[in-house]
Amino acid sequence: MSRVFSGVQPTGNIHIGNYLGALRQFVDLQDGSECIYCIVDMHAITVPQDPKELKKHILDVAALYMAIGVDPKKSIVFVQSDVKQHAELGWILNCNTYMGELSRMTQYKQKKQKSENPSVGLFDYPVLMASDILLYDTDVVPVGNDQKQHIELARDIAIRVNGKYGKTFVVPEGRFMKSGARVMSLDDPTSKMSKSNPNEKSRICLLDEPGKVKKAIMSATTDSEGVIRYSIKEKPGISNLLDIYSAFSGKSVAKIVKEYEGHGYGDFKKDLVEVVNTSLDPIRARFEEIRNSKELVEALKDGAEKASEIAERTMKRVKSNMGLGL
Ligand code: TYM
DSSP: OOEEEEEEOOSSOOBHHHIIIIIHHHHHHTTTSEEEEEEOHHHHTTSOOOHHHHHHHHHHHHHHHHHHTOOTTTSEEEEGGGSTHHHHHHHHHHTTSOHHHHHTOHHHHHHHHHOSSOOHHHHHHHHHHHHHHHTTTOSEEEOOGGGHHHHHHHHHHHHHHHHHHSSOSOOOEEEOOSSSSSOBOSSOTTSBOOTTOSOGGGOOBTTOOHHHHHHHHHTOOOOSSOOOOOOTTTOHHHHHHHHHHHHHHOOOHHHHHHHTTTOOHHHHHHHHHHHHHHHHHHHHHHHHHHHTOHHHHHHHHHHHHHHHHHHHHHHHHHHHHHTOOO
């Protein structure tokens, strides 16, 4: 059985990009694989966080995992900082990663520009991510397209360590969706939908009320051609909305384009509001129930215990192969 690992940062409201690119894969995978899903709070602190907000967001993300269908009886769900081996392995991997490799990471370059005084942690983010993945002998990492470079680095580090110290790590593979792997901003469809965009109408969050979803979609940037057709280059706004429609409805883009022949953007957007809200309704309802339940914290504690056992086995192997400790 293959081992799956992925994580989400508790840094704000989870949006449909996170869901369509990564989270919905978590549910699809949990019946045929051994799945481990993490709330990566130590990644969150690579940029400043308010402690109270962080704690709230950790539980929000955990409840959302379960609201979309991650079942803690089938999958291990836990908070990264509750398993100390992530940081421990992170240091060891630091010593097997080159400054040049991290300097080339595009996400670091983008985030550095937004930060007045970037932390060492922000630079080192991809190594902690490699540690998350390699700690669990992960075969498959379900993520959005923006994580491709980070997964490549995790693979390179694994191959390097295996070459230097003998077989130590499983070399992981990324898993990307055909539609939804890169959902774009609604206000600027040439940039990725993100939690940190100051314009709230740039994204749809999983817990947004139906009215807010409607406003965001109806005001999404399109073009003046008035024809519904797919061309990322010429019509990035409509193409992004077509991708979102396709990902939520399961219909192919070609079929949707055919259905809307002769229709204007208004009709298409109204129907898209319906499609998105119908998919989000049950998530919103389950979230409220789970977020306030005792079981949520119990599931996370149980998950951390199970994850620690696997992590400790890996650490023993790593230390032994590298000649560390007594
Ligand atoms: P985060 O929290 O930024 O994003 C969580 C997941 O959502 C995907 N994603 C998107 N997919 C499609 N369209 C978008 N606009 C979009 N925005 C975000 C991300 O690709 C991600 O899969 N570095 C990770 C967190 C992490 C991790 C790991 C993931 C830390 N350790 C180990 C996998 C394995 C991240 O970007 O989180």
